[in-house]
Amino acid sequence: MRALTPAEVLFDGEVQPAVLPPCDHYAGSEKLMKKSLALQAQLGPVFDITLDCEDGAQIGREAAHAELVASFIGGEEDRFGRVGVRIHDFANPSWRDDVRIILRHARKAPAYITLPKIRSVFDAAEMVAFVEASRCEAGIQKPIPCHLLIETHGALAEVFELAALPGVEALSFGLMDFVSAHNGAIPDTAMRSPGQFDHPLVRRAKLEIAAACHAHGKVPSHNVSTEVRDMSVVANDAARARNEFGYTRMWSIHPDQIVPIVAAFAPRADEIELAADILLAAQAAQWGPTRHGDTLHDRASYRYYWSVLRRAQAIGQTVPESARALFASDESPGGS
Incomplete structure (x- = not known):
């Protein structure tokens, strides 16, 4: 009898939760885009690059900026296919043109499209549907995942419904806009550490977003750290x-932030080894209960340890050779 893999037995026929590289690095200018792509070539696909049409484009030059962004997607410098784009928000008339220009002019589809300042499920659903229709019109074979920025009161109020939308892969927390939306009721200290982790309204927003993502198998992406000197x-x-x-992912706005972010989210070597030992024993036992040392394990803990191995593999960490066959049928975004 063939040995069944974790992907085949641990999710009761459901799609596995998404796994993405743990750092999402933003670049808005041509200089920073080139620098980011060069760093990704050096470090490998341990972080994604989001080319920014929203804050990166000058007013009146939105189309030209979208063409610039498109020129980098699928080009020689895009070695790993982990380059996405943030377009303008729903209230800005340029967002549809952003999508059309990028999908028509890029050499291949972006890894994802980030939709900022979502205010309701209606807004998000219309934007996701437009991305899908434009993808089909452009003859792009595979669907393009959408990432939603949760930074308004309306989005937070509907965050579980947003996480449930088909076509959505990740939710990101936009801390700065969220705090500003409270019109001074939240102090500016909540825009940076340690205040961002202590203010009750900000803590609530972070927890609601993470909970919604995990309930629907999506990736929760944490807001940026504004510190650019003390890593x-x-x-x-x-x-x-x-x-x-x-959270399993975090923004970066400075190249020096990438390595510490990746290191913080990466499983430790001893965690990887433990996960491999437990899962291999489970596979040998046809996924029935097992014992490792003095601890009993079943499918609930197997799912946890499988997530450890999937996160490790997504950023190119060393997985024991004996455990590599466990990924035979894993087709997750960060999988094999």
Whole structure:
């Protein structure tokens, strides 16, 4: 009898939760786009690059900026296919043109399209549907995942419905706009650490977004750290986002932030080894209950340890050779 893999037995026929590289790095100008692509070529696909049409484009030059963004997607510098784009928001008349220009002029489809300042499920659904229709019109074979930015009161109020939308792969928290939307009721200290983790309204928003994502198998992406000199602050922000709030991904706005973010979200070597041992024993037992040391395990803990291996593989960490066959049927975004 063929040994069944985790993907085949642990999710009761449901699609596995999405796994993405743990860092989402934003670049808005041509210079920063080139620098980011060069760094990705050096470090490998351990982080995604989001080319920014929203904040990167000058007023009146939106179409030209979208063409610039398109020129980098699928080009020689895009070695790993992990380059996405953020378009303008629903209230801006340029968002549809952003989508059309990028899908028509890029050499291949972007890894994802980020939709900012979502205010309702209606807005998000219309934008996702337009991306899908434009994808079909452009003759692009595979659907393009959408990432939603949760930074308004309306989006937070409907965050579980937003996470449930087909075509949505990730939800990102837009801390700065969220705090500003409270018109001074939340102090500016909540825009940076440690205040961003302490203010009750901000904590609530972070937790609601993470919970909605995990309920629907989507990726929760934590907001940016505004610290660009002391990387220990960035590393601590990333660790708190992961360990206290359940995030599996985080923004970066400075190249120096990428490595500490990736390191904070990466499983430790001993975690990877433990996960491999437990899952291989489970596979040998046809996924029935097993014992590792003094601890009993069943399918609930197997799902946890499978997530450890999938996250490790997504950023190119070393997985024991004996455990590599476990990925035979894994077709997740960050999988094999």
